[in-house]
Amino acid sequence: xxxxxxxxxxxxxxxxxxxxxxxxxxxxxxxxxxxxxxxxxxxxxxxxxxxxxxxxxxxxxxxxxxxxxxxxxxxxxxxxxxxxxxxxxxxxxxxxxxxxxxxxxxxxxxxxxxxxxxxxxxxxxxxxxxxxxxxxxxxxxxxxxxxxxxxxxxxxxxxxxxxxxxxxxxxxxxxxxxxxxxxxxxxxxxxxxxxxxxxxxxxxxxxxxxxxxxxxxxxxxxxxxxxxxxxxxxxxxxxxxxxxxxxxxxxxxxxxxxxxxxxxxxxxxxxxxxxxxxxxxxxxxxxxxxxxxxxxxxxxxxxxxxxxxxxxxxxxxxxxxxxxxxxxxxxxxxxxxxxxxxxxxxxxxxxxxxxxxxxxxxxxxxxxxxxxxxxxxxxxxxxxxxxxxxxxxxxxxxxxxxxxxxxxxxxxxxxxxxxxxxxxxxxxxxxxxxxxxxxxxxxxxxxxxxxxxxxxxxxxxxxxxxxxxxxxxxxxxxxxxxxxxxxxxxxxxxxxxxxxxxxxxxxxxxxxxxxxxxxxxxxxxxxxxxxxxxxxxxxxxxxxxxxxxxxxxxxxxxxxxxxxxxxxxxxxxxxxxxxxxxxxxxxxxxxxxxxxxxxxxxxxxx
Numbered sequence: 001x002x003x004x005x006x007x008x009x010x011x012x013x014x015x016x017x018x019x020x021x022x023x024x025x026x027x028x029x030x031x032x033x034x035x036x037x038x039x040x041x042x043x044x045x046x047x048x049x050x051x052x053x054x055x056x057x058x059x060x061x062x063x064x065x066x067x068x069x070x071x072x073x074x075x076x077x078x079x080x081x082x083x084x085x086x087x088x089x090x091x092x093x094x095x096x097x098x099x100x101x102x103x104x105x106x107x108x109x110x111x112x113x114x115x116x117x118x119x120x121x122x123x124x125x126x127x128x129x130x131x132x133x134x135x136x137x138x139x140x141x142x143x144x145x146x147x148x149x150x151x152x153x154x155x156x157x158x159x160x161x162x163x164x165x166x167x168x169x170x171x172x173x174x175x176x177x178x179x180x181x182x183x184x185x186x187x188x189x190x191x192x193x194x195x196x197x198x199x200x201x202x203x204x205x206x207x208x209x210x211x212x213x214x215x216x217x218x219x220x221x222x223x224x225x226x227x228x229x230x231x232x233x234x235x236x237x238x239x240x241x242x243x244x245x246x247x248x249x250x251x252x253x254x255x256x257x258x259x260x261x262x263x264x265x266x267x268x269x270x271x272x273x274x275x276x277x278x279x280x281x282x283x284x285x286x287x288x289x290x291x292x293x294x295x296x297x298x299x300x301x302x303x304x305x306x307x308x309x310x311x312x313x314x315x316x317x318x319x320x321x322x323x324x325x326x327x328x329x330x331x332x333x334x335x336x337x338x339x340x341x342x343x344x345x346x347x348x349x350x351x352x353x354x355x356x357x358x359x360x361x362x363x364x365x366x367x368x369x370x371x372x373x374x375x376x377x378x379x380x381x382x383x384x385x386x387x388x389x390x391x392x393x394x395x396x397x398x399x400x401x402x403x404x405x406x407x408x409x410x411x412x413x414x415x416x417x418x419x420x421x422x423x424x425x426x427x428x429x430x431x432x433x434x435x436x437x438x439x440x441x442x443x444x445x446x447x448x449x450x451x452x453x454x455x456x457x458x459x460x461x462x463x464x465x466x467x468x469x470x471x472x473x474x475x476x477x478x479x480x481x482x483x484x485x486x487x488x489x490x491x492x493x494x495x496x497x498x499x500x501x502x503x504x505x506x507x508x509x510x511x512x513x514x515x516x517x518x519x520x521x522x523x524x525x526x527x528x529x530x531x532x533x534x535x536x537x538x539x540x541x542x543x544x545x546x547x548x549x550x551x552x553x554x555x556x557x558x559x560x561x562x563x564x565x566x567x568x569x570x571x572x573x574x575x576x577x578x579x580x581x582x583x584x585x586x587x588x589x590x591x592x593x594x595x596x597x598x599x600x601x602x603x604x605x606x
Contacts, residue, residue: 002027002029002070002071002072002073002085002098002099002189003021003024003025003027003029003070003071003099003188003189003190003193004024004068004069004070004097004099004155004157004176004187004188004189005017005020005021005023005024005068005069005070005186005187005188005189005193006067006068006069006097006157006159006167006169006186006187006188006212007020007066007067007167007184007185007186008065008066008067008165008166008167008184008185008186008212008213008214009065009066009181009183009184009185009214010065010183010184010214011065011184012062012063012064012065013036013064013065013066013067014034014036014058014062014064014067016186016197017034017036017067017068017069018034018051018054018055018058018069019196020069020186020188020193020194021034021051021054021069021070021071021193022051023190023192023193023195023196023241024071024188024189024190024192024193025051025071025595026192026249026395026396026397026594026595027071027073027189027190027397028073028397028595028596028598028599029071029072029073030048030049030072030073030074030079031046031047031048031049031071031072031074031079031080031081031083031084031085032046032047032050032051032053032054032069032070032071032072032084033045033046033047033054033069033070033072033084033085033086033097034054034067034068034069034070034086035067035068035069035086035088035095035097035159036062036063036064036066036067037064037066037067037095037159037160037161037164038063038064038065038164039164040161040162040164041092041161042088042092042093042094042095042159042161043062043064044086044088044092044095045057045058045062046081046082046084046085046086047081047084048079048080048081048083048084049079051071065165065214066159066164066165066166066167067159068086068095068096068097068157068158068159068167069086069097070084070085070086070097070098072084072085075101075124076101076105076122076123076124076125077121077122077123078122082120082121082122083121083122083123085097085098085123085125087121087123087125087126087128087129088129089129089130089132089133090117090118090130090133091133092161093133093160093161093162094129094132094133094139094158094159094160094161095129095158095159096125096128096129096132096156096157096158097156097157097158098125098128098154098155098156099153099154099155099156099174099189100152100153100154100155100156100172100173100174101124101152101153102124102125102127102128102150102151102152102154103151103152104150104151104152105124105127105152108127108131108149108150109127112127112130112131112134115134117130124152128146128150128154128156128158129158131146131149131150132146132158138160138163139158139159139160139163139166139168139211140168140209140211140220143156143158143168143170143209144209144220144222144223144224147170147172147209147222148222152172152173153172153173153174153352154170154171154172154173154174155169155170155171155173155174155175155176155189156169156170156171156176157169157176157187165213165214166211166212166213167185167187167211167212167213168209168210168211168212169187169204169209169210169212170204170208170209170210171204171205171206171207171208171209172206172207173206173352173355174189174350174352175189175190175203175204175350175377175378176188176189176203176204176210177189177190177191177194177201177202177203177204178201178202178203178204178210178212178217179194179197179198179200179201179234180198180200180201180202180216180217180231181197181198181200183214183215184197184214185212185213185214185216185217186198186212187210187212191234191374191393192241192393192395194234195234195240195241198234199233199234200231200232200233200234201231201232201233201234201376202217202219202229202230202231202232203232203376203377203378203381204219205227205378205381206378207221207222208220208221208222208227209221209222232375232376240392240393241393241395248396248583248593248594249395249396249594250396250398250400250487250583250593250594251583251593253394253395253396253400253401254400254401254446254576254579254580254583255446256392256401257400257401257404257442257446257576258439258442258443258446259439260390260391260392260401260404260405261404261405261408261438261439261442261572262439263390263391263392263405264389264390264391264405264408264409264412265408265412265435265436265438265439266390268412269412269432269435269436270432271432273419273425273428274419274425274426274428274429274431274432275415275416275419275428275432276412276413276415276416276419276435277416278387278412278413278416280385280386280387280388281369281385281386281387282384282385283341283367283369283385285420288341288417288420289420289421290339291319291339291340291341292319292320292337292339292340293319293320293321293322293337293339293340293341294310294313294319294320294321294322294340294341294342294343295321295322295323295324295329295340295341295342295343296309296310296321296322296323296324296342296343296344296345297323297324297325297326297329297342297343297344297345297354297357297358298323298325298326298344298345298346298351298354299325299326299327299346299351299353299354300399300482301347301398301399301402301403301406301479301482302345302346302347302351302354302399302403302406303323303324303325303326303345304403304475304476304478304479304482305345305403305406305407305410305475305479306323306343306345306410307323307474307475307478308407308410308472308475308476308479308571309321309323309343309345309406309407309409309410309411309413309414310322310323311471311472311475311571312410312411312413312414312472312568312571313410313413313414313417313418315414315472315568316414316415316417316418316422316423316431316568317414317417317418317420317421317422317423318418318421318422319417319421325353326344326351326353326354326356326357327353327356327357329357329360330353330356330357330360334360334361336360336361336364336365336366337366338365338366340366341367341369342358342361342366342367342368342369343368343369343370343371344357344358344368344369344370344371344379344383345370345371345372345406346370346371346372346373346377346379347372347373347374347389347391347394347399347402347403347406348372348373348374348377349370349372349373349374349376349377349378349379349380350374350377350378350379351379354379355378355379355382358370358379358382358383359382362382362384367384367385368383368384369383369384369385369386369387370382370383370385370386370387371386371387371389371406371409371410372386372388372389373388373389373390373391373394373402373405375388387409387412387413389402389405389406389408389409390405391404391405395594396593396594397486397594397595397596397599398483398486398487398582398593398596398599400483400576400579403479403575404442404572404575404576407571407572407575408438408572411435411568411569411572412435414568415428415431415432415435415568418431430566431566431568434565434566434568434569435569437565438565438569438572441563441565441569441572441573442572442573442576444563444573445562445563445573445576445577446576446580448560448561448562448577448580449580449584451560452560452577452580452581452584453580453584455542455558455560455581455584456581456584456585456587456588457588458513458540458557458558459490459513459542459581459585460488460490460585460588460589462490462511462512462513463490463491463511464490464491464492464493464507464511464512465481465484465490465491465492465493465512465513465514465515466492466493466494466495466504466507466508466512466513466514466515466539467480467481467484467492467493467494467495467514467515467516467517467578468494468495468496468497468500468514468515468516468517468530468534469494469496469497469516469517470496470497470498470517470523470526470527470530471496471523472519472567472570472571473497473517473519473570473571473574474494474495474496474497475571476517476571476574476575476578477494477495477515477517478494479575479578480492480494480515480574480575480578480581480582481493481494482494483578483579483582484578484581484582484585486582486596486599487582487583487585487586487591487593487596488582488585488586488589488591489589489591489596489597490585490589497516497526497527497530498526498530500530500533500534501533505533505537508533508534508537508539509537509538509539510537510538510539510540512539512540513539513540513541513542514534514539514540514541514542515542515544515578515581516530516531516534516541516542516543516544516556517544517545517574518531518543518544518545518547518552519545519546519547519567519570519574520545520546520547520549520564521567521570524547524549528549528551528552528555531543531551531552531555531556532555535555540557540558541555541556541557541558542556542557542558542559542560542581543555543556543558543559543560544560544562544574544577544578545559545560545561545562546561546562546563546564546565546570546573560577560581562574562577
């Protein structure tokens with residue numbers, strides 16, 4: 001959730017660190033800081049608030065060619081200057097930037113205080129600086145000695161004034177990526193901070209520690225055994241991390257979705273056999289035929305995409321499929337069955353709860369597929385097989401194009417499994433044709449932006465809004481409500497339309513707008529009954545539909561007419577329309593759209 005950037009080389013480190021911190025802003029943070037080592041002296045600047053506050057406190061010149069930077073999202077201690085990273089020991093010999101949580105920080109702090117150490121912050125991370133400084137030896141040896149005593153997770157970068165061109169980084173449960181330059185080395189928690197400076201990267205694995213200098217890097221395990229690492233090319237061009245002329249990353253990422261869907265589908269439609277071709281699953285058709293059920297796990301938008309994916313797969317493949325929040329799954333001591341296929345979904349590939357669920361399933365002998373966007377991420381490397389989304393870098397905290405890409409992947413998986421089991425070649429051909437048309441249908445949905453924006457002024461006056469959908473539309477309602485909550489801060493709830501009479505109807509009134517999903521399917525008549533119930537209570541109705549049924553027009557106060565698509569793909573176009581609605585509500589309310597309060601892009605702590 002926090003961000004780390006580190007640099008050592010011939011250039012002035014401060015400007016590279018500050019630029020890196022700006023690149024990490026999208027992850028969410030409430031304070032920032034940098035530390036430089038120069039002439040065997042460590043200097044540190046920190047500030048609560050935006051990075052601009054840190055920049056205002058920097059002197060005109062900040063000499064030093066080696067340093068670390070950090071954006072913090074508060075866990076232990078309020079967002080204050082003192083609690084901001086980097087943290088140093090009392091003698092300013094060591095400075096550390098830490099992502100993660102030290103679970104035994106209280107006991108370690110008590111031991112250090114008993115030894116006469118004085119702490120200057122409330123954070124768990126500061127104990128690391130004091131522990132490292134207490135070791136009389138090289139920084140990398142100190143890391144190998146100290147970190148086995150630490151319980152919890154860490155992505156860690158540290159500098160030592162006695163080794164002024166050296167950075168030591170370590171990883172356990174929180175990502176660390178090395179960037180290889182010409183006579184320079186970088187490290188970061190996120191590829192976006194490296195894109196401006198290098199295209200050659202190395203991912204650290206859990207339990208590894210690396211020593212960086214301008215001359216290169218050396219990676220070992222905690223017991224000093226060499227780790228053989230190979231570099232890969234950074235995915236995504238530098239321009240992918242810019243706004244591209246839009247006011248917000250979120251807006252650009254919504255508007256990018258025609259190309260995103262095209263990339264996700266590219267090379268994956270098999271016209272000859274009217275199916276989908278998904279390389280990387282590492283499952284033979286016989287293995288898939290022997291599958292008796294599927295469980296999909298994710299967090300936030302990935303969970304909602306998984307719910308929609310469950311409807312897609314179950315409907316076509318006639319297999320029992322369910323979705324569950326990844327964090328809840330592992331804490332209920334789940335039964336892992338040999339004939340169940342487990343799927344984990346994560347945009348970043350680093351989501352802590354999803355990664356922990358994956359490891360629990362594999363520990364119990366389960367087979368896990370991953371649907372991820374970030375090539376080389378931890379989940380991508382630890383699953384048994386998987387599918388890359390190819391959505392491109394997603395910078396805004398609220399997921400839009402990655403969510404849509406995830407749904408597109410689920411539709412491909414549903415088609416492939418359906419053709420193996422229950423879907424005829426003729427129906428398969430119809431579904432392939434619908435997928436081929438999907439980028440155009442996404443474009444038609446985006447063309448509705450002006451009319452959707454015109455609805456936003458009425459919605460922003462509400463204190464609460466309700467999103468309603470039936471069967472496959474219910475997960476879309478959940479995601480629509482989440483988007484509105486995340487970026488506009490309007491309270492929103494989502495319910496299955498069939499549940500209205502079982503409680504939610506008590507809250508429906510003239511002050512609670514209802515956003516109702518009404519796909520033109522066999523349940524439309526049932527959904528119209530729900531619309532009648534809402535109208536009777538006087539609630540404003542915003543309907544999203546691809547039907548021309550006259551009662552929808554009569555009962556709705558405002559209408560978003562979606563392009564007609566296959567029932568399988570209706571959640572995709574409806575989801576995009578709800579993204580636009582949430583964006584324009586947030587725009588009118590002048591919210592911090594790309595960095596909503598209290599939220600982070602990649603949740604790498606529990």
